[in-house]
Amino acid sequence: MRHAISPLWGWFVVRLGVAHPKLIDILGPRAARDLRKGVDSGSFTIPDVEIAKACVFGALLSTLHHVVSVPAQDRTAEVFAQAMLCMVGVAPDEARDVASRPLPSLPEVSAVQ
Template structure:
């Protein structure tokens, strides 16, 4: 293998160690409870190495968000692109986000600890949520007086649901119940909301 390829692989591995360390620490302590020294110690790397890849703690947290959440958002986009029912799009997306937290608790706690106010989280998932809600309104499926406010409500409910789910040993049917509740919030009748929320959930496409 050429030296340049070997060096590139080492750089990617080092960056991945820093990313993984930051993700794990934020999942436990929150953003404000994590400093650069904790990240480099957990990654078993020096501070000088850190600055070869990131400018600050906020910079690496943004990178973790981009890598951990944008990939899920992109896979949801692929899953729902061929669906014609906005209620199903909304339901499947919410259920997969809850399921992702259950199957990958570090990811789930990272999102919870990050908080609803983090600009990068909002920038990645906010427009997707607003898009899905707007499609529901345009199709006549949803009744929403204010899409921006509804988006904020969905975000708050999602983070609360993730925390609720992760804090319990067993939380059966939480993803379906959450989707049903959010469908009711946007105007889908209760019996129909449960029908949509309890449909078989397709697997997420693989990450590119």
């Protein structure tokens, strides 16, 4: 996870805080959508999607703070993903398997002129 963010960007997000209304406005609906998809497919067991969304954002901000505050740890992203999957009801063995898979490549982004 550390290699994916710069310390400056990481501290900016930590200081801004996940509770900032614009951040929640932008990311919240997508997070809720994805959590509902997991519930609808039977993959997640979540009694309240809005509470789960708040938990994910809180955990993300806390983990980001940890990443920019302590010496590098190789498996932070994997451990975070596994913990979040377990939080939404995925069995620990399945969560470990999913979290350890390589991420797909991101599409190329062209420069805006």
